[in-house]
Amino acid sequence: MTDTERARSTKGERTRRRIIDAAGALFARSGYRAVSLRDIAARAGLTHAGVLHHFPDKEATLLHVLRRRDEIDALPVLGPGIGHRELIDHLVRIVDRNSRTPGAVALYVHLSAEATDPAHPAHPYFLDRYRSLRALLVPAFAALLDGRPDPSPETAARQFIALQDGLQVQWLLDPDAVDMRAAVVAFLRSLGIAAPDRHPPDAPAPTTGTAPTPDERSV
Amino acid sequence: MTDTERARSTKGERTRRRIIDAAGALFARSGYRAVSLRDIAARAGLTHAGVLHHFPDKEATLLHVLRRRDEIDALPVLGPGIGHRELIDHLVRIVDRNSRTPGAVALYVHLSAEATDPAHPAHPYFLDRYRSLRALLVPAFAALLDGRPDPSPETAARQFIALQDGLQVQWLLDPDAVDMRAAVVAFLRSLGIAAPDRHPPDAPAPTTGTAPTPDERSV
DNA sequence: ATCAGAACCTACCAGGTGGTCACTTTGTGA
């Protein structure tokens, strides 16, 4: 069976990837329910039966799209051991990058709204996503807000996440009118938390920041 | 033709209302695209052909639902002449009431996400909605933030709206875990704006709540 | 060069979609 596996790891893997890329792009445009297997198949250059050869059903397609996006942003890569400032800086940098990748943003806006329905296949995913994001943010805010009790770290974390989700909707509706980064940075300043510099990656800035990962997403 | 009109204003009007009520409830559960005319018809006690006798097509149904919701919240009723404090108080009160009416919240969460797509029938509606909400909020924040320049009134308005939209998603995913009012009030406090009292309307007792207004929605 | 298994397609299924049409039933103003 080792031969089998090696064989599968060539062409099959490649079209499998084309399929989830296509699915991701389409889910971003219109959400999960409004996209058909034939739409996905057409964009990937197959028949819808071809898609179902690689994935058991439509739902599996969605789950793979989400899994792949998680690999791309690799938020967990930061791990719980990361410094609080680094975490916030990293998240602000993600906001920045999102402003250049409407696709990823649209995907999450559509899916998080749909997934509100407990019967939606992505419902557990988003429950877990928000839970673990909060678990990451609460200690960070606890440290950065130290002393001041007013917004509790829990509240600050929830506000921070909510702010970004809400900004994304307004931004998608009218991209030129909304500066997501500015709004997020202003929020942090209101809490007495300094904002990271404008464009740490690239040439002149003080910090060297991380390498140019392909693209990132919504938080 | 006056006779005709008077006749129409009785039974027709009544089932017309039943239809948009049914449509509103279903759109709230699952969004616009996932709900069929037959679903709406069944809930309203008709055939789907009957629904299409009253509305030219499915889209008209959605537009009427939105128009009706606007009448209910009657945000414009406040008018531009309202006091700044009164406006903020009113909005916070709406947040409060939303916490008791998941249907209205879910309607807007679903639709605002779907309407991100420029081809969606509600796209112009939401563009206008955010625009006019901002037009109402910017002067209010300009006054209440007076002096302090840090969050510009424009930014504060955008944050305020985004915060609520984002909170609604988290709240729908896990209603018991999220206190939308607390998060909004804390945000205002961070800007140095006092929060309105807990339950201004009605008796001082913690329970009993407000009068049984049908329901209200999201801001 | 072979040949097993992966990749993929055509054809089909039952069921759902928005919308139309010709028709019957019901309500109501005169």
Place this chain on the structure above:
DNA sequence: TCACAAAGTGACCACCTGGTAGGTTCTGAT
């Protein structure tokens, strides 16, 4: 009371949905 418009129906349309069955073509390790 009556006539006529409004309300509502059932049958139908073409089309799309996710999923299956059975077959053909391709691929790549031997």
